[in-house]
Amino acid sequence: xxxGVKPRVKVPSKAAAGEAxxxxxxxxxPMESGQRKDSSGNVIPRSIINRFTCEFNGxxxxxxxxxxxxxxxxxxxxxxxxxxxxxxxxxxxxxxxSVYEDSKKIEIG
Amino acid sequence: MLFRxxxxxxxxxxxxxxxxxxxxxxxxxxxxxxxxxITTKAAASPLLDGHLDEVISGWHFRDDDxxxxxxxxxxxPGMIFVDQAIEVxxxxxxxEGKSCADCHGTPEEMAGVRAVYPKWNEDAxxxxxxxxQINSCRTERMGAExxxxxxxxxxxxxxxxASVSRGMPVNVxxxxxxxxxxxxxxxxxxxxxxxxELSCANCHEQNYGNYIRADHLSQGQINAFPAxxxxxxxxNGVHDRFKGCIRDTRAETFSPGxxxxxxxxxxxxxxxxxxxxxxxxxxx
Numbered sequence: 001x002x003x004g005v006k007p008r009v010k011v012p013s014k015a016a017a018g019e020a021x022x023x024x025x026x027x028x029x030p031m032e033s034g035q036r037k038d039s040s041g042n043v044i045p046r047s048i049i050n051r052f053t054c055e056f057n058g059x060x061x062x063x064x065x066x067x068x069x070x071x072x073x074x075x076x077x078x079x080x081x082x083x084x085x086x087x088x089x090x091x092x093x094x095x096x097x098s099v100y101e102d103s104k105k106i107e108i109g
Numbered sequence: 110m111l112f113r114x115x116x117x118x119x120x121x122x123x124x125x126x127x128x129x130x131x132x133x134x135x136x137x138x139x140x141x142x143x144x145x146x147i148t149t150k151a152a153a154s155p156l157l158d159g160h161l162d163e164v165i166s167g168w169h170f171r172d173d174d175x176x177x178x179x180x181x182x183x184x185x186p187g188m189i190f191v192d193q194a195i196e197v198x199x200x201x202x203x204x205e206g207k208s209c210a211d212c213h214g215t216p217e218e219m220a221g222v223r224a225v226y227p228k229w230n231e232d233a234x235x236x237x238x239x240x241x242q243i244n245s246c247r248t249e250r251m252g253a254e255x256x257x258x259x260x261x262x263x264x265x266x267x268x269x270x271a272s273v274s275r276g277m278p279v280n281v282x283x284x285x286x287x288x289x290x291x292x293x294x295x296x297x298x299x300x301x302x303x304x305x306e307l308s309c310a311n312c313h314e315q316n317y318g319n320y321i322r323a324d325h326l327s328q329g330q331i332n333a334f335p336a337x338x339x340x341x342x343x344x345n346g347v348h349d350r351f352k353g354c355i356r357d358t359r360a361e362t363f364s365p366g367x368x369x370x371x372x373x374x375x376x377x378x379x380x381x382x383x384x385x386x387x388x389x390x391x392x393x
Contacts, residue, residue: 004193006189006192008183008189008192010183024183024184026183026189028189028192071342072342073186073189073342
């Protein structure tokens, strides 16, 4: 597992029903591309987050495939419509098989 | 004088083009997290009589997108490193089995500390930067190893201490026992270094707001350090920045943590007295 991986998510705590809200996510991760070499000329193995998903009450909001050219600490900002109160679930998939999760509840009001 | 001519040229340009094209400081207002108001322009202290009328944070010389990143902790990549420092703050290390938190409580209790460093330390009989003070804690109280100057651990911790002092005015003492070091720093500031024979003042006092190749020169204020730089995606320390500048004059540089850079840091920090602590900031 890559060191110091920590997901961070920003979701408003309240929204009006049907309102489009802005969600910001960031995960600290080195995103080693697999293209670089160390000082003795050996290739540093690829180690990136390759997929990011967001679900709301079990329904898919966004599903992203990520590639090696994405820089360190990948940041995503997107909008989602909130039809009802519930929970956003965020999942990041690491090359090494690790899965990082976070979730945020949102109320209607 | 070149600077005067350029300013006149810029003013004439403003008649036909928006002022932003001139590359000088803008008039935006910095509020972090819609809560902490930061003083980014202030009247220069009497120490700068005849040199500068107004001191201006480097934030004003960056474009709107870069400025916006600093206005929200979530968008500020420097805060990732602050998070890492919070973990270190609470972790016991060294032969005494103590963490920073054991003596100092929460990081918030250290609010205001960043604003007065570098500072004279009576017991040690020297001017100490934040990092020197942190290392003294580590070696003397914790029995842990000192961190390398401006290395990741040290700079992250400095960023944490800066973050809790945001919005407080820089107020380093230049008189009393610190005066000798301050004078040394001032002399360095006005000394021309390297093959290009440039002093700090040539760029940051006489030409701020003008272009240096494709970038804008700021006043070189250090109230906003440590700075997250987009070019290397990590936090950068003041001494690393000094080293970069002196290298750019094509000179042999001093080392981070050297007495020369400690003196220069004290002097440059004092030039920003009145500006608020802003770190960790976001810069090019």
